[in-house]
Every structure is written in structure tokens, then in C-alpha cells.
Amino acid sequence: MTQARHFVLAIVWLGVVLMMYGIHSDDIPDHELWEIWSVDKFGHFTLFAILVHLWLTSLNKQTKWKHLKANSVQIVVIAGILLGSVLELLQGMIFASRSTEVLDLVANCAGVIGGSIVFRIIYADSIYR
Numbered sequence: 596m597t598q599a600r601h602f603v604l605a606i607v608w609l610g611v612v613l614m615m616y617g618i619h620s621d622d623i624p625d626h627e628l629w630e631i632w633s634v635d636k637f638g639h640f641t642l643f644a645i646l647v648h649l650w651l652t653s654l655n656k657q658t659k660w661k662h663l664k665a666n667s668v669q670i671v672v673i674a675g676i677l678l679g680s681v682l683e684l685l686q687g688m689i690f691a692s693r694s695t696e697v698l699d700l701v702a703n704c705a706g707v708i709g710g711s712i713v714f715r716i717i718y719a720d721s722i723y724r
Contacts, residue, residue, distance in 0.1 A: 598657045598658070598659045601652075601653045601654075601656040601657045602653045602657075604649050604652075604653070605646070605649040605650045605652070605653040608645055608646050608649050609646060611642070612642050612643070612646055612678075612682075613682075615638070615642060616682045616685075616686055635699070635702075636698060636699070636701075636702040637702075639679075639699050639702035639703050639706060640702045640703075640705050640706040640709065641706065642703075642706065643675055643679055643702075643703045643704075643705075643706030643707050643710060644706040644707070644709045644710035644713065645710065646675065646678075646706075646710065647671055647672070647675045647706070647707050647710030647711050647714070648710040648711075648713055648714050650667075650671045650674075650675075651667055651668065651671050651710070651711065651714040651718075652714065652718075654667040654670075654671065655667055655718065668711055668714075668715070671711065672707055672708070672711050675703075675706075675707035675710075675711075676703075676704050676707055679700060679703030679704060679706075679707065680700060680703075682703075683695050683696070683699055683700045683703065686699075
């Protein structure tokens with residue numbers, strides 16, 4: 596159980612990301628196009644930046660799986676980009692009120708990269724010695 600505690604926040608945040616992708620478009624506030632574009636893309640960026648940061652932190656705090664810890668950045672960045680791509684595609688296929696948008700995918704990928712950069716900046720001294 597001691598190793599599992601490192602993953603609680605990452606798993607909870609993954610649930611938040613999945614929930615946000617499932618919100619019906621009628622439940623999203625209606626604003627002017629420019630305002631929605633910037634808020635929507637910032638939301639995608641933020642969701643994925645936090646998700647990646649939490650998973651990287653979790654993998655680097657645990658001590659059971661040394662290979663995952665040693666390759667955490669590569670694994671989490673690839674998994675984050677794949678997750679963002681799959682969710683964006685499913686959003687357009689499963690939810691009739693939602694659509695797949697290339698710019699949302701770009702924002703997801705930018706969030707993945709941004710979250711990994713912030714992680715490396717914060718933990719560079721303690722993890723990458």
C-alpha cells in the first residue's frame with residue numbers, strides 16, 4: 596500500500612480529465628468565439644500539464660519499479676500524447692454534441708510538453724543527479 600499512495604493524486608486527476616472530456620456541449624458555457632477558443636485551449640493545456648506533472652511525480656516517488664522511474668519522462672510524455680489523441684478522437688466519435696478539433700489536440704500535446712518541462716525544472720536537483 597505504501598507505493599500506491601504515490602499514485603492517488605495522479606489517478607484522481609486522470610478521472611477529472613476523463614470526466615471533462617465527457618461533458619455534454621450543452622453544459623459548457625456559451626461565450627463569444629474568441630473567448631471560448633482561448634479558455635478551451637487553455638483548459639486542454641492545463642488538464643494535460645497537471646496530469647503529466649502528477650504522473651511524473653508519482654513515478655519518481657515510487658521505488659518498486661526502477662525501470663519506470665528511470666524512463667518516466669519518455670513513458671509519460673508518449674502516454675500523455677497518446678491519451679490526448681485518443682480522447683480527442685473519441686470525443687468526436689462517441690459524443691454527438693462534441694467534435695474532434697486539431698487545435699484541442701495541439702493544446703493537449705503542448706500541455707504534455709509543458710507539464711514535463713515544469714517537472715524537470717522543479718525536480719532537476721533531486722531526481723536527475
